[in-house]
Amino acid sequence: MSASHRRTVIGGALAITLGLTGVACGDSDEGTPANGLEKSDITLGTMTVADTTPVQIAIDKGLFKAEGLDVKTQVIQGGAAGIPLLKSGRLDFSFGNYVSLFTAGVKDPGFKPKIVAEGFQSASKTxxxxxxxxxxxxxxxxxxxxxxxxxxxxxxxxxxxxxxxxxxxxxxxxxxxxxxxxxxxxxxxxxxxxxxxxxxxxxxxxxxxxxxxxxxxxxxxxxxxADFPIAGYAATEKFIKENPKTTAAFQRALQKAQGMAADRKLVQDTLPTFAKGIDSKVASTMSYGTFPTTLSATRLQRVADLMHEFAYVEKEIDVKQFIADSAA
Incomplete structure (x- = not known):
C-alpha cells in the first residue's frame, strides 16, 4: 500500500471514529444530554430568604454541577406565585410553602404537585x-x-x-x-x-x-x-414521570446542601451573597430554622391537619398523595 493510500484509509477511519464518538457522546435525536439525564438545564423558582440558603450553597459548592445539572434560579414572591409557573412549565422545580401546594393540589384538578424535598422547618422567632x-x-x-x-x-x-x-x-x-x-x-x-x-x-x-x-x-x-414544616421543593407529577433521573439528581444535590446548612456559620455567610439588602450584621443576629435532609409524611401531615381545622380545605388531606415516590 502506498503512503498516500495509507493516509487516505487512516483519514477515513478517523472520520468514522469521530462521527461515532459524536453519536455516543452528543445529544440524541430526543435531545437527551450526554450525562444520561433527561434534562440538564433546570429552572428553579426560589426566594431571597434564609429558607432557601441551601440552594445558593448547592450552587456555590458545585453540588448541582456535580450531578450534571445547570440550575438557573428565578426569584418568585411566594409559593403561590410559583404554582402557575410550574403548571406552564416555565419552572421545572419551585420552592413553595406547603399550604400553597396542598391547596392548589386539592382545588385545581389540572395541577398535580409532587414534593421532592423538604426545604425549611420553623424554629423560635423565625x-x-x-x-x-x-x-x-x-x-x-x-x-x-x-x-x-x-x-x-x-x-x-x-x-x-x-x-x-x-x-x-x-x-x-x-x-x-x-x-x-x-x-x-x-x-x-x-x-x-x-x-x-x-x-x-x-x-x-x-x-x-x-x-x-x-x-x-x-x-x-x-x-x-413549634418546629412547624414551612416549605419544600416541588415539581409537577408530569415532569417527574418524564424526568426521573433529573429529579433524582436534583434531590441528591439539594440533600447534600441541606445537610451542609446545619453549619450556621455557612448559612449566615451565604445569605448576604444572594439576599438583597441583608447585611452580615442581620445575618449574624437573626433567627434560623432547620433544613431537613429527609422527607417525612408524618411531619407534613401537621400542615394538612391544621389547614382542615381552619377550613382552608373542605376535606381532610392525606399528604402522601403529594409526595414524589423517589422522596418517600
Missing part, C-alpha cells in the same frame, strides 16, 4: 407577629379586629397567625383583617401605619427590629406550631 415600637398593642388579643400585613392570604402566613390566636379565643377574618404585603415592604407599611402589625419572616423581622425598633408580640413558631 415567624413572628410584629408591631411598631410605639404601638399600644402587646398581645395577639390586642390585635383583634386590626389590620395585619401578610405575604399572602389563605396561606402559611395567615395560618400561623390564626393558629396562635385560637388558644386565646381570637379569630381573624382572612379578607377583613389581613392585607397582602411583600415581605420587603412590610417595614414601610408599619411606618406608614397602613397596618397595625405584620407577620414577619426572617430576616425581615430582625431587620425591622434593628432599623425601626419594631416589637414582637407573638412568636408564631411556638405552641401548636
Amino acid at each position: 415567624h413572628t407577629l410584629m408591631v411598631r415600637k410605639d404601638s399600644p398593642y402587646r398581645t395577639v388579643q390586642d390585635l383583634k379586629g386590626k389590620k395585619i400585613g401578610v405575604n399572602t392570604r389563605r396561606n402559611i402566613s395567615t395560618l400561623l397567625v390564626r393558629a396562635a390566636a385560637k388558644p386565646v379565643n381570637v379569630e381573624f377574618d382572612e379578607d377583613e383583617n389581613f392585607v397582602e404585603i411583600p415581605p420587603p415592604n412590610m417595614e414601610q407599611s408599619l411606618k406608614s401605619e397602613s397596618v397595625e402589625a405584620v407577620q414577619a419572616i426572617e430576616p425581615f423581622g430582625t431587620q425591622m427590629e434593628q432599623s425601626m425598633g419594631a416589637r414582637m408580640v407573638a412568636d408564631l413558631s411556638s405552641g401548636p406550631t
Whole structure:
C-alpha cells in the first residue's frame, strides 16, 4: 500500500471514529444530554430568604454541577406565585410553602404537585407577629379586629397567625383583617401605619427590629406550631414521570446542601451573597430554622391537619398523595 493510500484509509477511519464518538457522546435525536439525564438545564423558582440558603450553597459548592445539572434560579414572591409557573412549565422545580401546594393540589384538578424535598422547618422567632415600637398593642388579643400585613392570604402566613390566636379565643377574618404585603415592604407599611402589625419572616423581622425598633408580640413558631414544616421543593407529577433521573439528581444535590446548612456559620455567610439588602450584621443576629435532609409524611401531615381545622380545605388531606415516590 502506498503512503498516500495509507493516509487516505487512516483519514477515513478517523472520520468514522469521530462521527461515532459524536453519536455516543452528543445529544440524541430526543435531545437527551450526554450525562444520561433527561434534562440538564433546570429552572428553579426560589426566594431571597434564609429558607432557601441551601440552594445558593448547592450552587456555590458545585453540588448541582456535580450531578450534571445547570440550575438557573428565578426569584418568585411566594409559593403561590410559583404554582402557575410550574403548571406552564416555565419552572421545572419551585420552592413553595406547603399550604400553597396542598391547596392548589386539592382545588385545581389540572395541577398535580409532587414534593421532592423538604426545604425549611420553623424554629423560635423565625415567624413572628410584629408591631411598631410605639404601638399600644402587646398581645395577639390586642390585635383583634386590626389590620395585619401578610405575604399572602389563605396561606402559611395567615395560618400561623390564626393558629396562635385560637388558644386565646381570637379569630381573624382572612379578607377583613389581613392585607397582602411583600415581605420587603412590610417595614414601610408599619411606618406608614397602613397596618397595625405584620407577620414577619426572617430576616425581615430582625431587620425591622434593628432599623425601626419594631416589637414582637407573638412568636408564631411556638405552641401548636413549634418546629412547624414551612416549605419544600416541588415539581409537577408530569415532569417527574418524564424526568426521573433529573429529579433524582436534583434531590441528591439539594440533600447534600441541606445537610451542609446545619453549619450556621455557612448559612449566615451565604445569605448576604444572594439576599438583597441583608447585611452580615442581620445575618449574624437573626433567627434560623432547620433544613431537613429527609422527607417525612408524618411531619407534613401537621400542615394538612391544621389547614382542615381552619377550613382552608373542605376535606381532610392525606399528604402522601403529594409526595414524589423517589422522596418517600
